[in-house]
Amino acid sequence: GEVCNMINKKYNEFLPSMQSAEDLVSQVDGLSSNIDLLKAGIENEVQRDLNVAVAEFTELKQQLERDTLVLSILKKLQEFDTAIKEYNTALLEKEYTVAAQQLEKARSSLKMLESRKGFELKILKALGTELTVQTQNMLYHLGEEWQKLAVWKLPPSKESSSLESVMRSELHLRTVPSKEEEIAGPPVASVLQAFAVLGELHTKLKIFGQLLLKYILKPLISYPSLQPFTEEQSDVVILRFKSKEPSLDHSSPVEVFDKIKLIFEVLHKYLLNVPLEQPVEDKKEGRVTLAELLGDMIWEELSDCLIQNCLVNSIPTNSSKLEQYIEVIKSTEEFEKVLKNMQFLKGDTTDLLKYARNVNSHFANKKCQDVIVAARNLMTSEIHNTVKITPDSCVALPSLPDSGAGDHLKMQKTSKLLHNDMVNLENETKLSQYTFSLPACRISSSVEKLMELAYQTLLEATASTDQCCIQLFYSVRNIFQLFYDVVPTYHKENLQKLPQLAAIHHNNCMYIAHHLLTLGHQFRYRLTNILCDGAATFVDLVPGFRRLGMECFLAQMRVQKGEILERLSSARNFSNMDDEENYCAANKAIRQVLHQLKRLGKVWQDVLPVNVYCKAMGTLLNTALTEIVTRIAALEDISAEDADRLYSLCRTMVEEGPQVFTPLPEEDKNKKYQEEVPVYVQKWMTFKELMIILQANLQEIVDQWADGKGPLAAEFSAAEVKSLIRALFQNTERRAAALAKIK
Numbered sequence: 001g002e003v004c005n006m007i008n009k010k011y012n013e014f015l016p017s018m019q020s021a022e023d024l025v026s027q028v029d030g031l032s033s034n035i036d037l038l039k040a041g042i043e044n045e046v047q048r049d050l051n052v053a054v055a056e057f058t059e060l061k062q063q064l065e066r067d068t069l070v071l072s073i074l075k076k077l078q079e080f081d082t083a084i085k086e087y088n089t090a091l092l093e094k095e096y097t098v099a100a101q102q103l104e105k106a107r108s109s110l111k112m113l114e115s116r117k118g119f120e121l122k123i124l125k126a127l128g129t130e131l132t133v134q135t136q137n138m139l140y141h142l143g144e145e146w147q148k149l150a151v152w153k154l155p156p157s158k159e160s161s162s163l164e165s166v167m168r169s170e171l172h173l174r175t176v177p178s179k180e181e182e183i184a185g186p187p188v189a190s191v192l193q194a195f196a197v198l199g200e201l202h203t204k205l206k207i208f209g210q211l212l213l214k215y216i217l218k219p220l221i222s223y224p225s226l227q228p229f230t231e232e233q234s235d236v237v238i239l240r241f242k243s244k245e246p247s248l249d250h251s252s253p254v255e256v257f258d259k260i261k262l263i264f265e266v267l268h269k270y271l272l273n274v275p276l277e278q279p280v281e282d283k284k285e286g287r288v289t290l291a292e293l294l295g296d297m298i299w300e301e302l303s304d305c306l307i308q309n310c311l312v313n314s315i316p317t318n319s320s321k322l323e324q325y326i327e328v329i330k331s332t333e334e335f336e337k338v339l340k341n342m343q344f345l346k347g348d349t350t351d352l353l354k355y356a357r358n359v360n361s362h363f364a365n366k367k368c369q370d371v372i373v374a375a376r377n378l379m380t381s382e383i384h385n386t387v388k389i390t391p392d393s394c395v396a397l398p399s400l401p402d403s404g405a406g407d408h409l410k411m412q413k414t415s416k417l418l419h420n421d422m423v424n425l426e427n428e429t430k431l432s433q434y435t436f437s438l439p440a441c442r443i444s445s446s447v448e449k450l451m452e453l454a455y456q457t458l459l460e461a462t463a464s465t466d467q468c469c470i471q472l473f474y475s476v477r478n479i480f481q482l483f484y485d486v487v488p489t490y491h492k493e494n495l496q497k498l499p500q501l502a503a504i505h506h507n508n509c510m511y512i513a514h515h516l517l518t519l520g521h522q523f524r525y526r527l528t529n530i531l532c533d534g535a536a537t538f539v540d541l542v543p544g545f546r547r548l549g550m551e552c553f554l555a556q557m558r559v560q561k562g563e564i565l566e567r568l569s570s571a572r573n574f575s576n577m578d579d580e581e582n583y584c585a586a587n588k589a590i591r592q593v594l595h596q597l598k599r600l601g602k603v604w605q606d607v608l609p610v611n612v613y614c615k616a617m618g619t620l621l622n623t624a625l626t627e628i629v630t631r632i633a634a635l636e637d638i639s640a641e642d643a644d645r646l647y648s649l650c651r652t653m654v655e656e657g658p659q660v661f662t663p664l665p666e667e668d669k670n671k672k673y674q675e676e677v678p679v680y681v682q683k684w685m686t687f688k689e690l691m692i693i694l695q696a697n698l699q700e701i702v703d704q705w706a707d708g709k710g711p712l713a714a715e716f717s718a719a720e721v722k723s724l725i726r727a728l729f730q731n732t733e734r735r736a737a738a739l740a741k742i743k
Contacts, residue, residue, distance in 0.1 A: 073113060080109040080127060084134060096142060096194035103138060104197055106131055139200060145191045146204060149174045150271060152211055163223050163243070169215040171239040173270040175232075188271060192290060201293070209298040212263075217302055220259045221309045224251035228259050230266055237270050239263065253328045253356075256310050257335040260302075267291075268342045295344035303352045311355055315362045317370060325359050332356040364468035368475035371457050375479040378446040378453070379486045383494070383501050386442040386607070389511060393438070438514050439609035447508040451515055454479055458523045480512065480541050484548060495552055500603040502556035507608070509549025513542045557616060560600065561623045567592045568624065574631045577645035590649055593624050597660040606665050613663040614673055618680025621657050625687045628653065632690060633720050638727045647694040650687065657681075686715040693724055698738040701725060705742055718742050 087102035110127055151172040155165040174188075195201040216239070220226055225245060231238040272291040311332075316322055332353050339345040355362070454476050461472035487505070494501050520537035571589035572582045597620060604613055632638075632646060658674040678684040689712050693701060704712035705721060712721060721742050729735045 069116070073116065076109045076113050077123075077127075080106050080113075083109065084130065087134065087138075091138065091141065094190075096138075096145070096190045097197065099138060100194035100197035103131070103135055106134075135198065138194070139198065142191055142194055142198075142200075146195070149188055149191060150208065152215070154211075154215060163219075163225070166215065166219040166223065166226065167241050167243060169219075169241070171212075171216065173237045173239070173266070175235055175237055175270055205290070205294050206297055209294055212267075213298055213301055213305075216263055217260060217298075218305055220263070221251070221256055221305050224255070226259075228262050230262075237266060239266055251310065253306075253310050253314050254331045256306065257331050261335065261338050264339060264342055264344060267294075268344075272342075289343045291343040292346065295339070295346070299345060299350070303350060306352055307355050311352070312362075312366070315359060315366045317367065322359065322363060329353075329356045329359070360465060360468065364464070364471040367457075367460070367468070368471055368478075371453065371472070371475050372478060372482065374453055375450060375482060376486065378450045379483055380490055381444075381446045383444045383446070383491055383504050383508075385445050386504060387445045387448050388440065388606075389438055389443055389448075389507075390440045391438060438511060439611065441507045441511075441609040441612075442504060442607045443507045443511045444504055447511060450479065450483070451512070454515075454519065458519070462523055477538065477541075480516065480538065480545075483512065484541075484544060488548065488552065496555065496559070499556050499560065499600055500607060502552050503604050503607045506549040506553035506612075509545045509552070513545035513549070516542050516545065553616075557619065560596070560620055563596060564593050564620060564624050565627060567596065568627045568631075571631070573635070574628070574646060574649070575635055575637075576642065577649075578639055578641040583645055586649055587652075590628075590652055594653070594656050594660065597621060597624070597657070601660040601662045605662050608663070610663045610673070614661065614676070614680045617661055617663075618677070618682075621660065621677070622681045622683050625653065625657075625681065625683045629683060629686055629690055632694075633716075633724060635727050638694075638724075643694045643728060647691055650691045650694070654687065654691070685711070689715045693721075693728070698725070698729060698734055702738050702741050707741075708743070 083102045083106035087099050087106065090096075090099035090102060110124070110131060113124055113127075151174075153168075153170040153172065155168045192201060195204055216228070219241075220228060225243045226241045227244055228239060228241055231240070268291060272289065272294060311328070314325075314328055316325060336345060336350060336353055457472055457476050457479075461469045461476075464472060487508075488495065491501070491505070495505055496502075516538040520539070567589050569589075571586040574586055575582070577583045577586065597617065600620065601617055604616065607613075608616065628650065635642075638646070658677040661673045661677060661680075662670045663673055664670055689704070692704060693712070696704065701712070701721070704710045706713065708718070716724075722739055725735060725739055725742070729738075
């Protein structure tokens with residue numbers, strides 16, 4: 001019974017909920033159809049209104065954006081206008097920095113305006129023009145102020161930069177009375193700061209720096225007599241020069257540094273000690289002093305000038321003075337330190353200091369440079385200024401200060417006069433006096449000096465540091481290489497044209513070759529240890545110099561031979577001497593040849609060594625005689641009168657030929673050489689035999705021939721003798737008999 005009750009109860013509750021669910025469904029159906037109606041309505045009407053609203057909204061939004069833009073542009077225009085107004089006010093009150101900053105503000109406003117796309121205002125062009133005008137106006141005012149701050153009084157520009165005109169240069173710097181200083185910042189600072197803001201400082205400083213270099217700094221380096229001094233007046237400091245007699249022709253670096261320090265100290269005090277706010281975009285730098293900016297612009301040029309015109313000249317030229325150079329290095333360090341404190345210099349150890357510290361290498365370079373320059377000057381000087389050399393001539397040398405390196409004894413030995421005739425070899429045995437002797441002759445005095453230069457440089461080398469020693473040794477070798485290359489080319493024309501110069505040049509080369517044999521040897525103690533393989537020698541250069549001397553002289557001999565043959569060619573072959581005209585031509589040719597030889601004998605006298613002289617003159621006389629013999633021996637017909645005249649021409653040669661041998665200035669000493677002529681003239685005897693034939697009868701000729709054993713046979717061939725007999729004698733039986741005996 002209980003279960004039944006329960007079921008009934010549930011069922012009764014169920015029915016009504018069932019009923020409500022059905023109601024719900026029908027409600028939903030109704031609602032759904034309502035929505036459809038509504039949807040149709042919305043799609044037809046509301047949507048249309050909505051589109052209109054959105055369009056209105058967008059239009060309003062664009063309007064707003066446009067208004068904002070116009071507003072911001074108006075704001076910028078206003079900013080521009082305010083900036084220009086404030087600039088004008090500041091400019092009137094000479095507050096230059098403020099004025100410049102306002103101009104820059106106006107400039108950035110204008111930039112913003114110009115960057116707006118699609119908004120090209122006509123007014124912008126006008127504003128740009130206004131800004132440009134105001135900037136130029138400001139720069140003009142600043143320029144005026146700057147010119148009052150630093151006034152240059154310079155000599156007229158067309159004048160040269162001589163000492164006199166430099167003396168008239170002055171720089172006036174305006175100073176500020178202290179009471180004003182507390183009120184406004186010093187005008188220097190505001191003027192320069194304004195230039196910096198406007199980005200024009202660089203240009204102004206560059207011009208100032210160039211003037212400073214040209215009229216103050218460089219002259220102080222170039223003219224040792226200039227002394228800078230300052231004169232203070234109420235509101236200006238004047239920087240000018242006075243002149244005092246310099247102690248040296250080059251100012252010492254220590255003095256120059258002091259003078260330049262003075263200049264920078266004055267500039268620093270009155271003009272350059274101004275910290276600058278950099279223009280906004282360079283914020284990373286922060287503050288820069290003016291000194292630093294100027295230093296950047298001029299230091300390189302100033303330092304080059306100090307090195308070239310001051311330090312270079314101060315490098316010592318001999319090793320004994322190297323010690324004292326430490327002073328220069330110290331003062332260079334000091335100079336840089338002072339400039340760094342004033343902020344002219346930023347970096348460490350500049351080129352200037354490096355140069356000073358590198359003195360040893362510069363010393364060697366300078367020494368070598370000086371040696372080569374001196375050598376080149378000697379080589380390009382006149383050859384014909386000569387000195388006489390004798391077998392016991394020697395190269396004079398200064399003895400060097402003690403190198404203090406235990407080379408003491410050796411040094412004394414080396415600096416004894418170096419004789420030509422004797423050389424101490426390893427074991428100190430003395431060679432014969434003449435082993436290395438030079439015959440007496442004349443050489444150019446410039447070559448003697450060149451040799452002294454070589455010896456002195458090698459002596460200096462032995463007293464120097466190793467590096468310097470090597471450099472000096474090679475520069476001595478360079479002297480000789482240079483001689484070899486320069487002299488023949490430089491003096492080429494004269495060596496070809498002037499026989500005396502050719503002879504002197506020949507001697508010069510032989511003299512050099514002679515010294516090169518022993519040059520390295522005398523300095524062997526010191527040089528061999530340093531140079532690899534003990535290569536301290538000059539012997540390898542000897543053959544080249546001998547060849548150089550020989551070639552030049554032989555070329556001259558060829559010229560002279562050519563002239564002799566040229567003159568003899570006008571002698572009409574020595575034929576038909578019975579014709580007066582022919583005889584005159586031949587006689588003139590012989591006279592000219594003798595005259596030429598005589599002149600040569602004179603210009604070579606006392607110049608060439610005697611043995612070379614005799615060989616040379618002998619060779620030339622021989623050329624003449626050989627040519628005459630050849631011409632006469634070739635004649636086909638010689639009349640009796642011809643023969644007499646030919647004989648007298650030949651006699652002139654034989655009598656006067658030997659007289660052209662005058663190797664020595666003392667007449668009486670030349671006899672010996674004139675008697676020895678047959679030794680030097682190969683064809684002398686041939687010539688004498690020819691003369692005998694010209695005077696002889698047939699029998700005498702046959703006797704001279706003596707079956708090919710006589711003196712005639714020694715000089716002429718059978719064919720030549722037969723030819724001469726045919727020319728001299730008519731065709732008779734006696735002639736035929738004589739010819740038969742010549743074979």
